[in-house]
Amino acid sequence: MIWAMTELARNPKLMKKVQDEIRERLGNNKERITEEDIGKVPYLDLVIKETFRLHPPVPLLLPRETMAHIKVQGYDIPPKRRILVNAWAIGRDPKLWTNPEDFNPERFIDSPVDYKGQHFELLPFGSGRRICPGMAIGLVTFELGLLNLLYFFDWKLPDGMTHRDIDVEEAGTLTIVKKVPLKLVPVRVY
Structure with missing residues (x-):
């Protein structure tokens, strides 16, 4: 959520x-937002997809181990080898994404790509039998x-700060967090 608010x-x-x-x-005139409101805002879904693309919850998916000799894109991989999938690098790969460093939710308009493990260019929760069990919640x-x-x-931003001043430097290993905390000033609307 911090990364989505940072990018916005x-x-x-x-x-x-x-x-x-x-x-x-x-x-x-809503007093509160409930689960019935989920899915009613298509653009928010695009923002969430784009946030997961640029800032996956974990950069490296759970390790996998080959059970037999396999060949992947010209690489020979013997049995009993541990493989790590770098979801962070996939989300920023210029071969897969136009202007991959830019936050652009519109890239998902009319795109079948989702984050539920069926499209390997966006794997914030992994895929297959080892997909994150906490994905739904x-x-x-x-x-x-x-x-x-x-x-x-x-x-709004604190006094004297512009949107260009927001730092997006990352920190962490198992999870990627903002190195410098996001500071925003809330202005109540409803």
């Missing part, structure tokens, strides 16, 4: 676009959290 704060037009769609689709929590933050509040 760095891109004020995208922040406004997703907030406008949330408020238009959910109305202006994580997605609900992520979407509900963003819906609440973006519906009930407008967000």
